[in-house]
Amino acid sequence: MAKKEIIVVGGGIGGLTAGAMLAQAGCRVTILEASREWGGCAGKFQRNQFLFASGATLGMGLEKGGIHERIFRHLGIKTDAQRLDSVMKIKQGDRTLTFHADRQQHVQALQQAFPQKKNEISGFYEEVYQKAAKIRLLMKKLPILPVKTGKEAFELLSSLRPAHVSLTPDFFKTISSLLKKHDLHTCHDLVSFIDGQLIDSMQTTSRDCALLMGVLALDIYHEGAFYVQGGLYQFAYELMNAAKRNGAQAILGRRVTSIKKVGDRFEIEDHRGKIRTADHVICNAPIQSLPGLLDHPSYLQLSTGLKKRAKKDTWGTMTAYLSLKDAYLPADFPLFQQLMNPDGKGHDEGDHLFLSISDPHDRLRAPEGYRTLTVSTHINLDHWKNDEQYEENKALFTEKMLRTIRAYYPAIDEALVELYPGAPKAWERFTYRPSGMVGGFPQTRSHSLFLSVSHRTSLKNFWLCGDSVFPGGGTIGVSVSGYHCFHSITGRKLIQ
Template identity: 75%
Template sequence: MAREEIIVIGGGIGGLTAGALLAQAGKSVTILEASREWGGCAGKFQRHKFLYASGATLGMGLEKGGIHERVFRHLGIKADAFRLDDVMKIKRGERTLTFYADRQKHVQAMQQAFPDYGDAIGAFYKEVYQKAAKIRLLMKKLPILPIKTGREAFELLTSLKPTHVTLTPDFFKTVQSLLKKHRLLECKDFIHFLDGQLIDSMQTTTKDCAMLMGVLALDIYHEGAYYVQGGLYQFAYDLADAAKRNGAKAILGRRVTEIRKVRDHYEVVDHRGNIRTADHVICNAPIQSLPKILNEDLYSQLSPGLKKRSKQDTWGTMTLYISLDETHLPEDFPLFQQLMSPEGNSHDEGNHLFLSASDKNDRKRAPEGFRTLTVSTHINLASWKSKSQYDLNKTLFTEKMLQTIRHYYPTIDDAIIDIYPGAPKAWEKYPHRPGGVVGGFAQTRTHSLFFSLSHRTSLKNFWLCGDSVFPGGGTIGVSVSGYHCFHSITGRRLIQ
């Protein structure tokens, strides 16, 4: 019997995870990536002697039992990374907070920073950590949501323990309701600190973030945060190599322009006119790509919910890529930090920056004595539609972001060698994000868990993975959705 032919569209970490696992399971796999780099939003680019990480480079899921650790162990990959004790610094006005990996140390630091709310903060984190531990126990078997088949329902039910019943009321609550319970709504600076954690991982803040997703996000760095040598693109290249070792075809520079159904198989057409046939197609492109790459007949067969979301923008990002002379940097310049604009109170539109610097010993990213820095902020794409708006915003946001960095590091201009702005069109041109969308849907109550998008579609053997699909954005989320495609096609599981 001929092997099933599987085409993976998009060489981001989610698609590469699915492709590498399926290739190892003996499937005939072809991975098509439109750009010249693996990794998607976690990719890289080179300018002169400097290598820049497209997105932030904070690694997670490498701890024992974490999704990347399990996938890499399954595939025989060893990650080159070191664990962080101090995960990041958070600066807002005159206050600097440290996010500590150790839970007890972290809570004590928060209590010392906000002494008037010390007992309430202790009780808040105790409940956060208890709920997160229960959810991790449930997620150990990586159950699929939302449930679409009897097998998926059975797998979820067999993952449940009696303790999970206590989480049921929390499906309809937000992180803000937990803050209210512990009488912390008046502690605005503490809420701003939490909002900074959630906006980067859940694409929303405490006010709207679904509680069960939020407590996981607030706890995840304690499970393990890592600096990955070179950047998270290394995950993508390691996965691509693993796929090729097991016989997969992994092809860069092949942009898919059409997917159509011919009798019982799919035909996938690339921009060069090449036609490839497949029994299964896994789409790791953003779902906003579906109206353009699915032919009219197939697109019409998608569920109304998926079609609706495929026409919705999510957040965008404005990014600065900076090369630095290390001699002009403070000795304690953090690898990862968040900076709040001194004048800003919200966490979007340039008021909240995430900075990810290369380690001083990371020769993959910069020569000795130099470092690279990726600076990103959330933006509302609705205000970037016209050319005049776009050009003005690109200039204004670049200066606004630099002004915030200068506020906290007044001599930063002495260290800057080059700056390359990455506005929405750059994200559209290089990792092929339609309109510049980045990060997936905000994990609110209406977009998360049972209300999220499934990897399974109404089209037989047409699958989705990536940051729009349960469990959402980040390398952990996209890897889980890639695993779900592998599991649903083969029935196999990761090694424990």
């Protein structure tokens, strides 16, 4: 029997996962990445002697049974990662909270911070952890949502247990409703703390975050959070090398400009005019890229719902990359932290920052005595449409982010060696994401679970993976979507 020929468009974590697993299964795989770097939003770039993590920085899913651990074990990949007992610090003006990996310690610390809500916090997190445990039991077999075929329905039903019946009413609720149930909705600093976790993982806050996705997000750090030496780009390179070991071609600097369905096969043309053919195409690009990638007749074969969502913008990000002298940083400067603008009220537009700094001993990212720092905030791309506004915003946001860092770390200017701003056009230019969109759709009730975008499209043998589709963003989410493409094409399953 002839081997299936598969082209993966995009070398982010999702596409590389699909490509590596399909190559190991015996398919003929070609992975085409437009940029000169693997990893997409989990990539890297070099400036002089400093290496910066582009976006995603906190390692997840490496614990026993975690999605990355399972995929890497399936592919024979080993990683150099340090498990964190203290996942991150969260600074809110005069208050500093710690996200502890241990669940009991985490709850006790929050009870100490908010003693007037001690019993309510206990009840809230007990329910969060109970619901998350039930969902993880369901997700162990990685069922596909939304269900599109009889086989997918059967696999979902086979994953269900009696305990899952109790989750049914939660499909229609938000995290905000759970906070209100436990009388925590008026405890503004605690809600802000929870919103900080949700905005970075679910792309939305408690008011709109779907409850079932939200409890997973609030629980997932307790399953395992890791510092990866060098950065999460290591995942991308390990996956790429695994794909190559199994015979795949993995090519950088090949921007796909056209995907055309011709009979039962596809013709894929790159920016150099080279045309490749394949039985299957896996598109590891945001669905907003589809109108420009697919030829018109093929695009018309997509479902109305998918085409409608392909016209919707998602978040953008403003990022700052700093190289720092370690001697000027406090000894307890956390590897990961969130900083709230002392004068701000929201969790976007520079009022909420996520910081990731290299470990002092990580020689892959900085020479001895120096460290590299990635700082990011969510932004509304509607405010960055014209050139004059864009340049003004770029300068204003850079300074706003620095002001917030200075509020907590006054010596940051003495530590600073160089600063590189990463505005939306940089993300568009280097990762080819339309308008610089990152993170995928917010995991609200209208965008998650049964209402999310499927990896399966109505254009036969044209598949999607990445942060636009179920189960969403983050390296865990995109890896699951890559696995779903592998599973649907081959019928094979990931080892337990």
